[in-house]
Amino acid sequence: MSDAIRHFTTTVPFWRPYVTPIDLETASPEQLEALKVTPSNTKVSEYVLVLAHDPESLSHRTPLFNGIMYNRGGLSRAERELGAVGASVVNRCIYCTAVHASRYNQLTKDDSVIDKVFADGPEGVGEDAALDARQRAILKFSAQLSQCPSAATKADLEALVEAGIAAEEILDLILSTALFGWANRLMHTLGEPVAQEATG
């Protein structure tokens, strides 16, 4: 068994579950419906096969996730990804961080922001003076909202406004950050990230 990855990376790992995934051969009609399995689409990730143990919540998860991360208007896709990264770094979800940090890099064609976030670590999210005010405000707010209890303050919100972010965009940032308070608590607690090449 290969060792789990413990450091932040933009290389998306494999996810190895702690819980036995459901078996598609014996899945119930409700599970298959929640998985959106069709004869032409039988490729389902281990992660989703684990979540299929609870088909009712899984059936809402996909539209909710897609809506929060990709719906029209509001905050840019890249900045929603940055909110997801802020939450995932605080919660030390290596897998979610890799997926959303790499998407941020693809969308912005700039690796330098994520490099700084990784170098600063969970305690320094949103504090890096080398980031611009808008990036700092987004990361700081998402990191603060991800604490338990939330440590986000009116001053954190005012920093977003001062950086030119409209209230409608702040709502999208709240939603993407909160969504990763959800996703991290599944991905990081129900399995672990392992190197792609080491699992074959």
Added chain:
Amino acid sequence: MTTENTTLLTAGVRPGSRLAAIVEGRADIMALTQATQEAVLKPREAGGITAAERIALACRMARLNGEVSLAAHYEKRMPPASRRIADLSFAGHDEGHGDSGDDPRLAAIIRHVDLVTQSPKDATRDDIATLREAGLAEADIVRLAELVAFINYQIRVAAGLRLLGEIA
């Protein structure tokens, strides 16, 4: 929005306010949030974690986050028998009742809920093994994880909206 939305209600989003108008732009997300709440608190198939336990655990997580109005909302709706589960001083063992008050399954569930709510980064493979040893089936481990994950999302949406209301 015609049906009650717990998250908006407990975040203090007042109909007709500027905040309500902003949130209306994401009405689909708020409706899906309510639907997921129903799915984790009152599922058609509850498996090994009862509806009474689920709502009390939701109240407990809101309390752990200092989300007073969400905690009060769930508190009002939980049956008397499960009130102790939401009591933060209760860890699954009744002091002074000898062994009869011990409930290893409930103690394992509460321990896990508190850990994943407060410090998800510290959760490991061993924590899932602990739930299994306490008698939880694989499906119940996932059901519990979804409940904890969703309520922690809801807590942050409510906290964020309340802050947004201060400046919107």
